[in-house]
Amino acid sequence: MNRSHRTASVALDALDRAILNRLQDGFPLTPDPFADVAREFNCDADELVARLKRLHAENAITRFGPFIDTVAMGGAFCLCAMAVPVDRFERITEIVNGFHQVAHNYERDHKLNMWFVLGTATPGEIDTVADEIEQATCLRVHRFPKLEEYFVGFRVAA
Amino acid sequence: MxxxxxxxxxxxxxxxxxxxxxxxxxxxxxxxxxxxxxxxxxxxxxxxxRGVVRRIAAAANHYALGMAANGMTVWDVADEAVTEIGRKIGALDYVTHCYQRPRDPPDWPYNLFAMVHGATRDEVEQKRREIAVLIGHLSRADDILYSKRILKKTGVRLTAGGR
Structure with missing residues (x-):
């Protein structure tokens, strides 16, 4: 296992884990949402806020807030992949990551070794941006748009 | 919309x-x-x-939670069977994303993508074998791509002013 992307393991107690599991499922839209969740755990709302702040600071959660469906907003997504020569990998990473439409980018162990997701405000921009990346890198951008979604889970057991 | x-x-x-x-x-x-x-x-x-916001929630960091291994399993499933197979795989609790996507031959013969998470690579391989059993002879080829490094993870952002 490559260790370069591993976060120093976060020490989680039982309540941290329960909170993480609970908050991945959803957070109330109420004026005092932490109090509503705290009641489920028999803990204090301010303690819940403090724990969540710590979990965020320790990078156990990467984001807290609304999950927006870009497609429902009229936008589009596309998974893309490139076969990047090893000696140019860092430079190509800089170029690709420099496009604000690149939402996630992973190095993977395959001939197609760079996999990224494009998110754009309109479907037509996907090809425009992918073409721009091809021009900027002189590499082919393979495009794998979603044809059908079977299930998108989001929960990781803590 | x-x-x-x-x-x-x-x-x-x-x-x-x-x-x-x-x-x-x-x-x-x-x-x-x-x-x-x-x-x-x-x-x-x-x-x-209206489905514009899926939910308000926390996104957990897989690595911090000890789910350090993730593999993108990919399969070449006959077109007429892919929807049925995709639904079965998508229902597995260790699969977080399951999509049908276009093939891009000859480099890429695969049309079904399923992201598998586990504590270790061995665990991911075990789950991959379970998926292989589930698909059986309907998969003509398959592979797994492990992530080596996160190069960027910002999420999708709308630009100011929209559109």
Missing amino acids: SEIDQTDRRIIEATQGGIPIVRHPYAVVAEDLGLDEAEVIARLQGLIA
Whole structure:
């Protein structure tokens, strides 16, 4: 296992884990949402806020807030992949990551070794941006748009 | 597409990077935007009802939770069987994403993608074998791509002003 992307393991107690599991499922839209969740755990709302702040600071959660469906907003997504020569990998990473439409980018162990997701405000921009990346890198951008979604889970057991 | 007015859009832009982790987060968002807390809550509820917002929640860091291994399993499944197979795989609790995508031959013969998470690579391989059994002879070829490094992870952002 490559260790370069591993976060120093976060020490989680039982309540941290329960909170993480609970908050991945959803957070109330109420004026005092932490109090509503705290009641489920028999803990204090301010303690819940403090724990969540710590979990965020320790990078156990990467984001807290609304999950927006870009497609429902009229936008589009596309998974893309490139076969990047090893000696140019860092430079190509800089170029690709420099496009604000690149939402996630992973190095993977395959001939197609760079996999990224494009998110754009309109479907037509996907090809425009992918073409721009091809021009900027002189590499082919393979495009794998979603044809059908079977299930998108989001929960990781803590 | 759902109707999203300018106020909805401002709320989305203000919160897409995250809401403040404070006792009354929606009140803080409202204050920043010059709106009432009740309106922010009502509009977010409306956006959820219309499917624009999937939910308000925390995104967990797989690595920090000890789910350090993730493999993108890919399969070449006959077109006529892919929907049925995809539904079965998508229902597995260790699969977080399952999509049908186009093949790109000759480099890429695979049309079904399923992301598998586990504590170790051995665990991911075990799950991959379970999926292989599930698909049986309907898969003509398969592979697994492990992530070596996160190069960027910012999430999708709407640009200011929308469109």
